[in-house]
Amino acid sequence: MILRTERLTKRFGGLTAVNNVEFALDSSECCAVIGPNGAGKTTLFNLLTGTLEPTSGSISLMRDGAWSDITGASPERVASLGVHRSFQLTSVFEASTVLENVRIAEQAAGVNAHNCWRNVNAFDEHVEAAHEILERVGLADQATVVAETLSHGEKRTLEIAIALAGDPDVLLLDEPNAGVSSESVGEIIQLIEDVASDHAVVLIEHNMEIVMSVSDRVLVLNQGQVIANDEPAAVRGDETVQKAYLGGYERGDLNTGGEPV
Secondary structure: OOEEEEEEEEEEOOEEEEEEEEEEEOOOOEEEEEOOOOOOHHHHHHHHOOOOOOOEEEEEEEEOOEEEEOOOOOHHHHHHOOEEEEOOOOOOOOOOEHHHHHHHHHHHHOOOOOOOOOOHHHOHHHHHHHHHHHHHHOOHHHOOOEHHHOOHHHHHHHHHHHHHOOOOOEEEEEOOOOOOOHHHHHHHHHHHHHHHOOOEEEEEOOOHHHHHHHOOEEEEEEOOEEEEEEOHHHHHOOHHHHHHOOOOOOOOHHHOOOOOO
16 A cells, blocks of 8 residues: 545534545556545545645555655645645646646656756756657647647646646646546547556546546445445446445446546
8 A cells, every 4th residue: 555544524513525435546546536426525635645634544655665744734735745636627828838847847846856056958857858758648749839729638638747747646636637528528538548557546527438448446426425445346336336426326427438427
C-alpha cells in the first residue's frame, strides 16, 4: 500500500460529507471513486490533498518504507511528498505556453521552487522534463502554443501533464473527462491507462465506459459512506450500488457506457 485512510470524517456543521471512510491504495493500482452527486467524492479528494482538514480520522502515506501521518498537512506539503491532483474545473495558466505551464510545475516540484532570481533558461533540467511529459501525453507538437488557444480536451490533457510534473507517487484525477467530447473518450482512456502504468491513480469519473475500462478497483460512496469497494465487474452488478443512484437505476444499467454516476 502507498496511501490509506482510517475512519476519515469531514463535517460541515450538521452535514457529514465524508463519514468514517476506510480506504487503502496499492502503489500499482488505479482506483475509481464513483457515487451520486453529493456523495462526498470531491470532499474526499480535498481531504487527501490537504485542501480540507479532517474533522476526525487519519491519512497516511508510505514514504521510504514507513508510514507518514499527513493528516491536516498543507496542500504544498502533501504535493511535496508526492501526491498530486488535477481539478474538476480546468485550471491552467491561459496566457502562458503549454511548455511553460508544465515547466513551472516542474520547477515548483523541485529544488529550485523558490529560486526566483535566475533566468528560467538556466533551469535546463526542468525544461527537458517538461518536454518529456508533453511527449508522453501527446502535446509535444503544441509546446509553444499559448494555452488559451487549446481545445477543452487539450486543456484537460495539459492539466494531467501539470499533475505529472515532479513524478508524483500518487495521482488524483478529478473528472478528467469533464466537458470532453464523446469522440475523445478513447484518447482519455488511453492516457489514463498510460499514466496508471507507473503511478498509483485515484480517479473520480462519471463516464462508466472509462471507469470500467481503466480501473482495477471501484470505491463507491453514498452520503459520505463507502457502500462498495471491489473489482469493477462486482460493483457493476451490486444491487446496493444500483439503488444508491439518483433516478432509480435498474439492475444492469451500469453496464452502459457514458451513464452519469
